[in-house]
Amino acid sequence: MKTQIFAPDEITAAAATLRAGELVAFPTETVYGLGADATNEAAVKKVYQAKGRPSDNPLIVHVNSVAMVEQYAAEIPAAARQLMAHFWPGSLTIILKIKPGVLSKTVTGGLATVAFRYPDCAPTLALINAAGVPLVGPSANTSGKPSPTTAQHVYHDLAGKIAGILDNGPTRVGVESTVLDLSTAQPVILRPGAVTQADIEAVIGSIELNHHQVKQDEIPKAPGMKYKHYAPNAQVYMVRPDADWQQVKQWLQEQAAPVGVMATDSILQQLQLPATDLTFSLGTDVTTAAHRLFDGLRTFDHHPTIKQILVQAFPATGLGLAYMNRLNKSAGGQYFKY
Structure with a gap:
């Protein structure tokens, strides 16, 4: 077709x-x-x-x-x-x-x-x-x-x-x-x-x-409640809002393979990552981050060498609740640990 x-x-x-x-x-x-x-x-x-x-x-x-x-x-x-x-x-x-x-x-x-x-x-x-x-x-x-x-x-x-x-x-x-x-x-x-x-x-x-976890034999009343969602090919890790990004930078420098990083412009400027690591701007705040989240996750699917993606998390309030709902499912609940 x-x-x-x-x-x-x-x-x-x-x-x-x-x-x-x-x-x-x-x-x-x-x-x-x-x-x-x-x-x-x-x-x-x-x-x-x-x-x-x-x-x-x-x-x-x-x-x-x-x-x-x-x-x-x-x-x-x-x-x-x-x-x-x-x-x-x-x-x-x-x-x-x-x-x-x-x-x-x-x-x-x-x-x-x-x-x-x-x-x-x-x-x-x-x-x-x-x-x-x-x-x-x-x-x-x-x-x-x-x-x-x-x-x-x-x-x-x-x-x-x-x-x-x-x-x-x-x-x-x-x-x-x-x-x-x-x-x-x-x-x-x-x-x-x-x-x-x-x-x-x-x-x-x-x-x-809602805080109800839909069981395997239960029909969800709305999309996104039961099945895996929003996941690119690489494993996504959430970076907590209070994270020390200098520690993140040090960890990135220790990796043999390139790692994708999705963060706001201010964070990316702090990191000053070399060209071997691929970055994607989430803009300036949670509003732009929500707008760009899915585009960023999809961008890294075009880079088969990227097996890990670090994504900046935001407090789960206001629009941040929707952003973190999608990011958490994309990451399978996994947070970055150094």
């Missing part, structure tokens, strides 16, 4: 491809999603096949209006409507109970709930409108690999496996949306993102942050 790159002015052609039951990756403000008609079970199954995704991992359904959610949701609680008014379109995914039989188990993972998202990306909203259906949209990458933040990342993983990619350049946020479960009595963040716990609580009051 030849994978076509659609420009933002080729929405009609991309939508026709989706209506024909094929897969088209699309941009959002967070990462690129792998799109299929959410009402076409055969098309949705192709998403799992293309990604190599476990079949019990539910899919987020992307919409371009609250009215589209109303077609599928059993009810939309008042808290959900408040949050939709404040954060949609945007980086907040909301889990709701759905009407029986409106979406296949291939979409829901067999659950009675679905995660809905209204992305803040004009070409994709136009794509949904032209297709006339909501789109499933897990990250458009090989399952377990870092999420794609450019069309080129998508092409690297899925060329020849999907029909097309709608290219809108690099994404703005860089980490996936916050997932909030409103299908239960107590709202719970299942996956942190750019919309923080404090942001949500300012609108609807107290919510919880």
